Amino acid sequence: MAKKQFKAESKRLLDLMINSIYTHQEIFLREIISNASDAIDKLAYLSLTDQNVGLDRGDFAIRITADEKNRMLTVSDNGIGMDRAEMEENLGTIAKSGSLQFKKDMEEQKEDIDIIGQFGVGFYSAFMVAEAVTVISRKYGADEAWMWQSSGAEGYTMTACEKDCAGTDIIMKLKADTDDEQYSRFLQEYELRRLVKKYSDYIRYPIQMDVTKQRVTEESKDSEKPEYESYTENETLNSMVPLWQRNKKDVTAEAYSQFYKDKFFDFEDPIAHLHLSVEGAVTYKALLYVPARAPYDFYTKEFKKGLQLYSSGVMIMENCEDLLPEHFRFVRGVVDSQDLSLNISRELLQHDRQLKFIAGNLEKKIKAELAKLMKDDREKYERFFGAFGRNLKYGIVADYGAHKELLQDLMLFWSSRENKLVSLKEYTEAMGEEQKYIYFAVGESRERLAQLPQLELLREKGCDVLFFTEDVDEFIPQTLQKYAEKEFRNIAADDLGLTSDEEKKAIEEKQEAAKPTLDFIKETLGDKVKEVRLSAALKSHPVCLAPEAGMSFEMEKYFQRMSPEMGVKAGRILELNAAHPVFAALQLAVAQDKEKAEKYVRILYAQALLMADLPLENPTEYTDLICGMMQ
DSSP states (O other), X not given: OOOBOOXXXXXXXHHHIIIIIOSOTTHHHHHHHHHHHHHHHHHHHHHTTOGGGOOOGGGOOEEEEEETTTTEEEEEEOSSOOOHHHHHHHHSSTTOOHHHHHHHHHHHTTOOOOOOOOSSOGXXXXXXXXXXXEEEEEXXXXXXXXXXXXXSTTOEEEXXXXXXXXXXXXXXXXXXXXXXOOGGGGGSHHHHHHHHHHHSTTOSSOEEEEEEEEEEOGGGTTSSSOOEEEEEXXXXXXXXXXXXXXXGGGSOHHHHHHHHHHHHTOSSOOSEEEEEEEOSSSOEEEEEEEOSSOOXXXXXXXXXXXXXXEETTEEEEEEEGGGSOGGGTTOEEEEEESOOOBOTTSSSBOOOHHHHHHHHHHHHHHHHHHHHHHHHOHHHHHHHHHHHHHHHHHHHHGGGGTTHHHHGGGOOEEETTTSSEEOHHHHHHTOOTTOOEEXXXXXXXXXXXXXXXXXXXXXXXXXXXXXXXXXXXXXXXXXXXXXXXXXXXXXXXXXXXXXOHHHHHHHHHHHHHTHHHHHHHHHHHXXXXXXXXXXXXXXXXXXXXXXXXXXXXXXXXXXXXHOGGGOOOOOEEEEEOTTSHHHHHHHHHHHHXXXXXXXHHHHHHHHHHHHTTOOOSOHHHHHHHHHHHHO
């Protein structure tokens, strides 16, 4: 029979689809199976009104057959099939889709029919792996079948043939293996099972294949050394009905957890799950999980965030990043919607309002679920926060604080008074009526912060202090500014607002009286300190170090670790306790023995550095000074 030419701009268009539209060769099987599912959908719909179809829903199936010897891969269905005219129309014209036309017809009848193959190019993805493709199809109700054959863009042939029943067989002669491509892998049982599980697991009809298994031979059943034989058995490769499509009341907690562990390869049960079924402007179903622990690569560039995205049970994207904001990147799960606008390859999404709507809705649902977990199961929430709290904190400070209102009530910080994690809401609700500010201290550990000399006055006043021990913590007050109309105050740097006007006046008078001593200290230390002053916060300690406004000591350490070459350094303010005996001894030494006074100053400055968890400039000098004072 004479070869016919494609109606489209044959070679160039077909080459474009094979080499450019699809990112991965393995996509071809998804496309062929999806087309088979569409064909069955059409006959299943027809069977509702045509009693002559003679098939129930349980009779429909898609079958995969691999012939490694002849390098043939066949995908068969018992769907609606095609007659000669339809094969000419659908296969002879690239980008002509019978599924799209079927859907349009049903929409005119106001029937909600779910057809994924809407572009008519999926079939041609077979040419990515096949050197020749044969299609044998018999239309339901027709007496004859037709065979379509093509080796690519040069054209195709059509001949009459025999086929027992309605349906379509797609027969692909795979290309020869090369150094770069191993096409024969698409004939291996393991690879075919993997691809079906990955892309077509939730196709609504069974996808069947003969698989090789092992069993003990009859002769050796009772033997101490049994012998095994191989046999083939027809097996359904897909699970068909996804968990997220079921009614929530019909799914047990164990089933939810097992699905998560199987789907996302985790050995621990999730902390929480969220099963959504949303109808409205955009209809979608989702099953989301909060893991119990962070993956090993969570804070690396290699980590891939995103949810698995399905359309009508067919996986479109394995990691759809646009569905999750960065602050909820730890969430795992699936989203399935028929309302998404797919691009021509069915691999990427057009960035449309449907996708944005789903993403915005999911963000609110995740936040609400985490807030509920914090309220109902504090132990679980604290476990979650230990794994992913840092990510939430980065979410607050990111994008110039755009998400702070959403995330601030999910924060937990260690309370110095309660000796446990508390939320900002819990902190402010427990504040005394006289307390004006939210107090915090920044350091490397709770143990060190608990020893800060500035903490004594706050303890005496009954004020709680939040301990910030992570790099990102210090940026949170700068981003939030206020919480519940209460400003944040750093106990090591800010005015704590705890001294009365009379106390302030008394300190000013002492400052003036102690000016000769303070000037001597500044002259001795030189540019090591920006200022020397008396403290209103110190109680039992003689001295402390406070940072100059604008940068804390923890920020200094952070920048030293990240960019030591920049030499970023916080200004140091030395504060002294005028009521401490050491200060009186220093004043006496300044008046009577300047050399001894200089030693006192250096010792006090070194002690202030140590209490601020800052490195000594010269540890040997410090030990020598201490030893000298002991002699």
